[in-house]
Amino acid sequence: MISRPDPDALGFVLIDVARMLRSAFERRIATAGLGLTPGEARALVRIATLEGSRQLEIAQRMGIEPMTLSTYLDRLQSLGFIERRADPADRRAKLIFTTPAANALIASIRVEQMELMQHVTSGIGEAELDLMGERLKRLRANLSALEEDSTALTLARETGR
Template identity: 55%
Template sequence: MPVRLETDTIGMLLTDVSRLLRGAFDRRIITSALGVTPGEARALIQVAATESIKQAEIAIRMGIEPMTLSTYLDRLEGLGLVERVPDPCDRRAKNVVVTDKADTLLLDIRREVRDLMDEVTSGLDAEGREALRASLKGLRENLQQLDRSVSSDKKSVSE
């Protein structure tokens, strides 16, 4: 008899929820006719969430290839929503910043995300939402710690 794995483990549930949430976000951005693609909206969100961020860091955060991100940023820059500026600490790197022109679009995206999340978390009261958020933050921190440990292990081995 073949081995069967559970589908309701935390890892499987997080994977499913992440995939379904991304699809719902994509559909919401497409149907809202905001003038940007879902990928461009995600890139703009990442840039707006920081003061100034390197292109390479955005690609890592989004889990996409740098060339894909570059295409998104080219379009956003062409629309006047972001600018690439020299990194003050690294002449070779470019940081990406949002422009004032992006404010209206960012508010529209935020409204769409809030409406979506209200639908997604329906049935949870404020306390349940906060508990979920706190748990997810804890999982994220644990995973980031694992990443840091793997990175430091790789450095130790290469030295």
Template identity: 45%
Template structure:
């Protein structure tokens, strides 16, 4: 007997939209001809969002292997777009920051991505977009809270404290 799976659940819709957006992102970055790959563009965005954190933390946030991130960072650094700087709290660690040279490329990248998202969210007014963002933040925060493996060590420790306090 064939098994029929419902395709319009939140999980299935999010998975489908995420896959489609990633493909659209890759095509958009390639079409913009910025001199960086889609993976490098994602890395540049994460570095901008998390300015000054360790490479391993960036890899975790991106859901990629540290060696993959290292290759992206090597190329971005060779192009003068990011720099690895000593972590003031740990002499052995390096933090990643965006350089001034990255500014124009980053602005062009973000302008192109905003245009892309405006096209993909056509039909949603500003209130609906704000509600969608709010609901996605709730889902993200719940995932981080309920599955500490998704959020890194700091959140895992907080989750353990909450679980311990609840017992």
């Protein structure tokens, strides 16, 4: 007899919650009248948290392709919310910065995020939320290390080391 996967196993629950949270955020942003698509809003917030990072790093942190991010950046730049600057360490690369014009918009997006999270976490105590946050950060760190190990292993195989 084949054992069926448990839909309430931690991995499945995490994937479901992440998908549902992203979908709820995208619905809020789409209806908030901010003048941005949900993807542009996510990109703007991520740029604000990674101020001065390269486009590739921002795309990786968002889990999207660099070309998808490039489309968001083109629009955000045309609206005056971000600027691209040459990387002094590599003139081919661009560093991404928010502009002062983006501050009010970022604050509005943050309000949407906070209201959503208030609804999503209703009925969960502050101590529980703190503990959950710490445990999720541990999972993220473990996954990040696993990803780094995998990248190093792939590189070693490709270079024959």
